[in-house]
Amino acid sequence: MNISGVDRHFFILVLFLLDRILMMRHLNTKRKPRLWVPPWVIIGAVLVLAPIFFFVTVDSINRQKGNTISLLKEKGAALIRSFEAGARTGMMGMQWGGAQVQQLLSETAQQRDIVYILVTNSTGKILADSDPQNIGKPYGEGLNLYRISHSHSLHWREVYTQNGTKTFEVFRQFVPMQGRGMGRGAGRRQGMMSGDWCQRHLNPEQAQGSDAQVIFVGLDMTSVENAAREDIRHSIFTGFIFLLIGFAGVVTLFLAQAYRSARTSFSRVKAFSDNLVENMPMGLIAIDPGERIASFNQTAESMLKISATEIIGNQLSEILPASLRNFFYQMKTRTGPITEELDASLNNHQNLPLEVIGTSLSDEDGAAMGWVILFRDLSEIRHLKKEIARSQRLASIGRLAAGVAHEIRNPLSSIKGFATYFKERYRDTPKDHQTAEIMIQEVERLDRVIGQLMEFARPMSIEEKITSLDALIRHSLKMVEGDALKKHITLEFNHDPGIETAKIDPDRIKQVLLNLYLNAIEAMGEGGSLTVSAKRSERDNGVQITVSDTGPGITEKDLPHLFDPYFTTKPSGTGLGLAIVHKIVESHKGEIQITSELGEGTVVTILIPHALED
Numbered sequence: 001m002n003i004s005g006v007d008r009h010f011f012i013l014v015l016f017l018l019d020r021i022l023m024m025r026h027l028n029t030k031r032k033p034r035l036w037v038p039p040w041v042i043i044g045a046v047l048v049l050a051p052i053f054f055f056v057t058v059d060s061i062n063r064q065k066g067n068t069i070s071l072l073k074e075k076g077a078a079l080i081r082s083f084e085a086g087a088r089t090g091m092m093g094m095q096w097g098g099a100q101v102q103q104l105l106s107e108t109a110q111q112r113d114i115v116y117i118l119v120t121n122s123t124g125k126i127l128a129d130s131d132p133q134n135i136g137k138p139y140g141e142g143l144n145l146y147r148i149s150h151s152h153s154l155h156w157r158e159v160y161t162q163n164g165t166k167t168f169e170v171f172r173q174f175v176p177m178q179g180r181g182m183g184r185g186a187g188r189r190q191g192m193m194s195g196d197w198c199q200r201h202l203n204p205e206q207a208q209g210s211d212a213q214v215i216f217v218g219l220d221m222t223s224v225e226n227a228a229r230e231d232i233r234h235s236i237f238t239g240f241i242f243l244l245i246g247f248a249g250v251v252t253l254f255l256a257q258a259y260r261s262a263r264t265s266f267s268r269v270k271a272f273s274d275n276l277v278e279n280m281p282m283g284l285i286a287i288d289p290g291e292r293i294a295s296f297n298q299t300a301e302s303m304l305k306i307s308a309t310e311i312i313g314n315q316l317s318e319i320l321p322a323s324l325r326n327f328f329y330q331m332k333t334r335t336g337p338i339t340e341e342l343d344a345s346l347n348n349h350q351n352l353p354l355e356v357i358g359t360s361l362s363d364e365d366g367a368a369m370g371w372v373i374l375f376r377d378l379s380e381i382r383h384l385k386k387e388i389a390r391s392q393r394l395a396s397i398g399r400l401a402a403g404v405a406h407e408i409r410n411p412l413s414s415i416k417g418f419a420t421y422f423k424e425r426y427r428d429t430p431k432d433h434q435t436a437e438i439m440i441q442e443v444e445r446l447d448r449v450i451g452q453l454m455e456f457a458r459p460m461s462i463e464e465k466i467t468s469l470d471a472l473i474r475h476s477l478k479m480v481e482g483d484a485l486k487k488h489i490t491l492e493f494n495h496d497p498g499i500e501t502a503k504i505d506p507d508r509i510k511q512v513l514l515n516l517y518l519n520a521i522e523a524m525g526e527g528g529s530l531t532v533s534a535k536r537s538e539r540d541n542g543v544q545i546t547v548s549d550t551g552p553g554i555t556e557k558d559l560p561h562l563f564d565p566y567f568t569t570k571p572s573g574t575g576l577g578l579a580i581v582h583k584i585v586e587s588h589k590g591e592i593q594i595t596s597e598l599g600e601g602t603v604v605t606i607l608i609p610h611a612l613e614d
Contacts, residue, residue: 001451011126046424050243057239064231068224069168073156075113076170076217081217083108083117087176105130115167115218122149123210140171140214149173149212158221166225166474167218174215283354286361287328291316294370303354305346321345324356324373331358331371341378353378377611390564405450412450416443449576460508460587468504469534471541476513477532483521484530502543503613507552508584513547516604520549521568521601540609542590548603554596562594 013319086104097286109117109130118129124140148155154172161167164536171590264380266455283300287293293316304321311319316328337359337428354375361369368547419439477491484491513532520530537544553564554569563582566575588608596602 023153024409053239053243053246056242057235060235060239061232064235065228068228069156072168072219072221072224073154073170076156076219077154077166077172079108079111079114079117079217080170080172080174080215084174084176089303102128113220113223115161115165115220116216117218118216120145120214121215122146122214127213131503139216143171145214146212151216157217160216166221168221168224169216169218171214171216174213180209202217235387281376283375285316285320285324285375286370287373288370289368293319295347300375303352303375304344324375325355327356327358328371331360331373331602335360353382355381386560391534407446409611411438412443412447416447419443460583462505462508462587464503464505464588466501469499469502469504471511472506473513473532473534475546476510476517480517480521483518487521487525488527490529491526492529494531496533496535498536499543499612500536503607504543504608504611505584506589508587512581512584512606513545515581516547519577520547520551524549525550525551536612537607537609541612542607542609543611545606545608546603547606548601550601553598553600553602554594555598559594559596563592 083104086108087121105128106118108114114130116130118134118139119127121127121138122145124138124143124145126134126137126139129135146173151173154170156168156170159167159169205494224606280297281299284295284297285293285300286295293311293314296306296311298308300306301308306319317325319558320328323342323344327340327342330340331588335576337357339355339357341353341355346352355378356373356375358371358373363369416439419436423433423436423440426436473493473495477493481491517530524530531546531548533546533548535544536542560567563578564575566578568575582592589610590606590608592607593605594602595605
């Protein structure tokens with residue numbers, strides 16, 4: 001018997017799905033999940049983080065530049081205050097002259113980072129300069145020196161010297177005679193001296209227009225600019241580091257979320273595959289590369305009568321039936337799925353017919369992961385195939401029997417008529433009269449057989465109606481009560497109180513029961529018991545009727561043929577009784593089963609679906 005194309009395709013589809021699921025589980029358990037960052041995440045992180053860190057870096061650079069300017073301004077202001085203090089000290093000693101002013105400027109300008117110091121009047125003419133060559137030259141073009149010379153505010157600008165050096169210039173009003181901490185007399189004396197200080201201590205050209213002065217201090221920016229550039233590089237580097245850290249943080253968050261999603265997905269796949277493997281309606285055996293049992297589902301346990309806890313992890317050669325082991329070894333030597341039907345010998349010495357398909361498993365790299373075997377029980381399928389073959393055979397016999405019965409019945413009528421004639425004619429001849437009587441009896445018996453044959457051959461008509469099952473069974477038992485008493489057989493009836501009525505053909509079901517009663521009474525001989533029970537079946541809202549006896553039982557070789565026409569073990573039987581019983585039950589869309597053991601009696605079970613009303 002070969003596996004059909006539909007079944008084969010179904011098995012191969014199931015194997016493919018299992019192959020994918022098991023490979024996914026294998027890869028997830030053997031390897032770490034591959035987490036891939038999509039390009040849009042990288043681009044998005046850059047677009048979001050880059051402007052932020054750009055503005056932060058620029059702001060940091062601007063703050064550093066502002067701090068540098070403030071530092072230079074403070075330095076310039078301190079130098080101006082220092083020069084004014086020196087000038088005050090000289091004037092208070094009344095030994096102050098142009099040479100002393102020029103010397104003070106020159107010595108002050110010798111300090112580190114000072115490029116020049118000069119004093120101009122409100123018109124911009126240099127009155128004193130650390131470089132004497134510049135005295136008398138104009139300075140401060142573009143500046144409102146008059147306003148500056150009359151204001152106490154400190155000013156600054158960036159200028160370039162003749163040699164191209166960038167210089168930070170700080171300037172404000174120059175008032176050497178305004179001091180603090182002096183007495184009232186000293187203040188008046190200074191006020192007088194401040195008015196004509198330049199007239200007395202500077203030459204005429206220097207003193208001209210010296211009513212208000214402006215002092216300029218030029219500071220070298222080379223070291224400051226170097227420090228500023230270093231700060232800028234450090235700020236850019238720091239900003240870049242923070243950008244990388246932020247980008248890494250975003251990518252890490254994405255990878256963490258992706259990893260959690262992957263773990264969740266893997267857990268779902270694992271739960272689904274475990275549920276699929278355990279609850280699929282076929283037996284499954286997974287075998288690892290070391291030929292050990294890796295998986296054994298519940299259906300396989302139920303079929304092979306082996307516990308999964310006892311078999312998983314063991315070598316298959318120690319556990320599996322010989323036929324399955326041979327199938328596995330055959331599968332190892334071939335590529336692709338293979339199918340076969342075989343009989344597995346179980347521990348209880350029963351043979352279980354199986355439909356088996358198996359294939360090897362491999363991962364995405366082609367490495368062997370093991371093998372998987374799927375199988376299902378063929379007992380029901382074989383039973384159905386036998387029933388179909390039997391039905392086809394009975395249909396052929398029925399059509400033949402109908403034709404034969406029709407042809408025989410007419411001659412039988414003639415024979416019976418002639419036998420009746422001779423019976424009346426030879427009434428005074430006992431021997432001939434008896435012979436004619438026997439002929440009539442045999443013709444009537446043959447007519448009954450033909451009648452049964454005709455009933456078996458024609459389609460069975462069923463007239464279902466609501467019937468009291470209790471009354472029907474009790475009435476049927478009443479009809480065989482006399483035969484049972486003659487053989488000292490006790491009759492018992494066990495009725496389920498939950499069954500009141502059933503939708504059946506009462507005449508046909510009574511015919512079935514009478515046939516079964518008479519067979520049982522005839523088989524038991526003297527003594528014994530006949531028990532009838534009726535209860536609600538566990539499926540299809542139907543009824544189950546059981547007829548059991550304590551007779552000698554039926555041999556195992558006769559059980560498959562009990563419903564075949566003309567099969568009988570009784571010398572005087574026609575072999576049509578049980579065949580008609582089977583046909584009546586089938587007409588009710590029901591089933592009839594006979595179980596028996598020699599010396600233990602026989603049990604006949606009738607299942608009629610949809611016979612009970614809710």
